[in-house]
Amino acid sequence: MTAAKxxxxxxxxxxNPPSILATAxxxxxxEGEGPLKHYYDQIIxxxxxxxxxxxxxxxxxxxxxxxxxxxxxDLSIKDIQYILSGDLLNQCIASSYGIRDMGVPFFxxxxxCSTMAESLSLASILIDxxxxxxxxxxxxxxxxxxxxxxxxxxxxxxxxPPTSQxxxxxxxxxxxxxxxxxxYITHIxxxxxxxxxxxDANNMGAAMAPAAVDTIFTHFEDTGFDPDYYDLIxxxxxxxxxxxxxxxxxxxxxxxxxxxxxxxxxxxxxxxxQDTHAGGSGCGCSAVVLAGYLYHELTxxxxxxxxxxxxxxxxSPTSSQQGESIPGIAHAVTIQNAME
Amino acid sequence: xEQGLTKKEYEKYVQKKMPKSPVIKNTIKAFIIGGIIxxxxxxxxxxxxxxGMSVEEAGGATAIVMVLLGALLTGLDIYDGIAKxxxxxxxxxxxxxxxSIVSPAMEFKSEGYVLGMASKMFVIAGPVLVYxxxxxxxxxxxxxxxxxx
Numbered sequence: 001m002t003a004a005k006x007x008x009x010x011x012x013x014x015x016n017p018p019s020i021l022a023t024a025x026x027x028x029x030x031e032g033e034g035p036l037k038h039y040y041d042q043i044i045x046x047x048x049x050x051x052x053x054x055x056x057x058x059x060x061x062x063x064x065x066x067x068x069x070x071x072x073x074d075l076s077i078k079d080i081q082y083i084l085s086g087d088l089l090n091q092c093i094a095s096s097y098g099i100r101d102m103g104v105p106f107f108x109x110x111x112x113c114s115t116m117a118e119s120l121s122l123a124s125i126l127i128d129x130x131x132x133x134x135x136x137x138x139x140x141x142x143x144x145x146x147x148x149x150x151x152x153x154x155x156x157x158x159x160x161p162p163t164s165q166x167x168x169x170x171x172x173x174x175x176x177x178x179x180x181x182x183x184y185i186t187h188i189x190x191x192x193x194x195x196x197x198x199x200d201a202n203n204m205g206a207a208m209a210p211a212a213v214d215t216i217f218t219h220f221e222d223t224g225f226d227p228d229y230y231d232l233i234x235x236x237x238x239x240x241x242x243x244x245x246x247x248x249x250x251x252x253x254x255x256x257x258x259x260x261x262x263x264x265x266x267x268x269x270x271x272x273x274q275d276t277h278a279g280g281s282g283c284g285c286s287a288v289v290l291a292g293y294l295y296h297e298l299t300x301x302x303x304x305x306x307x308x309x310x311x312x313x314x315x316s317p318t319s320s321q322q323g324e325s326i327p328g329i330a331h332a333v334t335i336q337n338a339m340e
Numbered sequence: 341x342e343q344g345l346t347k348k349e350y351e352k353y354v355q356k357k358m359p360k361s362p363v364i365k366n367t368i369k370a371f372i373i374g375g376i377i378x379x380x381x382x383x384x385x386x387x388x389x390x391x392g393m394s395v396e397e398a399g400g401a402t403a404i405v406m407v408l409l410g411a412l413l414t415g416l417d418i419y420d421g422i423a424k425x426x427x428x429x430x431x432x433x434x435x436x437x438x439x440s441i442v443s444p445a446m447e448f449k450s451e452g453y454v455l456g457m458a459s460k461m462f463v464i465a466g467p468v469l470v471y472x473x474x475x476x477x478x479x480x481x482x483x484x485x486x487x488x489x
Contacts (some may be wrong), residue, residue: 085454154443155443156444157414157422157436162361206357245357248357324348
């Protein structure tokens with residue numbers, strides 16, 4: 001027996017496409033000064049947000065974002081049947097502690113910065129399969145908690161190379177339902193790990209670009225769509241240089257997406273004014289761009305069909321110190337206003 | 341994946357595509373800001389010597405003052421802002437050493453004064469201490485042998 005919903009090698013086409021009921025995004029001050037500032041639900045002025053540690057602040061960020069999304073969907077947290085969430089902190093504590101008091105069944109995920117697409121994919125499978133009617137997919141990242149886990153203390157006087165990226169302080173949450181009037185999640189293409197040997201943790205765009213290329217190319221092969229099908233293809237956090245590599249590599253494979261291709265890490269900050277070097281990164285980067293800007297544009301009808309491809313670098317400080325290269329992953333999610 | 345693109349080829353491709361750090365500009369900035377820190381050190385040292393300290397005493401006292409300044413500027417969230425431009429110009433002087441100890445001490449206070457601040461304080465400076473002390477022992481032994489011969 002073959003799985004009826006599978007399409008090609010890595011893609012699933014949903015027979016009962018889940019609808020996005022509502023989204024929410026809360027971001028930090030720097031993100032709130034960026035080009036997408038009008039699309040967020042809330043901008044926190046202080047990185048601690050009244051908490052004592054960065055980790056507690058990120059926990060609060062995730063919790064408040066989920067609660068805001070659920071409220072915007074006219075639901076109560078008791079209606080939610082699953083929460084799927086993950087973050088960058090060791091053992092995913094922002095998610096576990098953020099969800100601790102909600103009393104909702106919880107799957108914790110780790111996909112590094114690809115978590116938003118990973119959680120959306122699995123949430124969609126749960127709904128399409130008839131296992132749930134209301135599911136929340138969420139993720140978060142915080143500049144300060146990520147810096148201290150992956151790099152140096154905040155006050156340490158180091159220099160950042162031009163390819164380094166700026167971890168986004170922000171959380172995004174999406175409420176998916178078996179009912180609703182769209183936008184719908186119609187396809188997902190689950191990425192495989194691609195590692196072309198990049199070891200420089202200050203160049204994650206180059207480490208993740210081959211994974212994005214692989215997933216996007218496979219998506220078109222599996223679905224039979226061509227790039228013209230979409231109004232926008234947006235990767236998670238390849239940033240300026242990774243996006244350039246991905247676009248170039250796809251072009252060499254005969255797949256030209258340059259007219260409709262951008263990256264959340266590019267859109268979220270103003271490179272010149274905000275001194276963010278190659279662009280934004282972190283789970284929160286693609287999450288807040290999706291939950292804020294992209295969802296807004298979809299509901300307004302300015303965009304009708306998008307391919308959201310969150311990208312993750314699956315290394316840890318320990319693997320980097322042991323000389324390992326950086327495995328990349330990218331998951332693609334088709335979101336469209338029409339249910340087909 | 342692009343057929344036939346090996347890890348080596350990809351590495352080359354990426355190296356060609358990536359922007360380089362502006363080395364000359366960075367070096368000049370490091371020279372100027374590092375130089376300014378050294379001038380401050382010299383002024384402090386001259387002051388102590390003028391107050392009657394010997395050269396060696398003044399050296400020790402100057403180091404103490406410069407470490408204090410480095411630590412203070414780190415705590416006031418100023419040092420990393422200067423270091424962003426200065427690079428090695430702020431890492432090499434003793435103020436950079438102070439920064440490398442004070443910054444993790446501040447950061448890891450959230451895990452408590454013992455397991456956080458005190459144990460993580462040397463996370464960056466630790467290697468400097470270890471290899472600095474080893475180097476000084478080696479040099480000491482060589483100097484001892486040379487002198488006794």
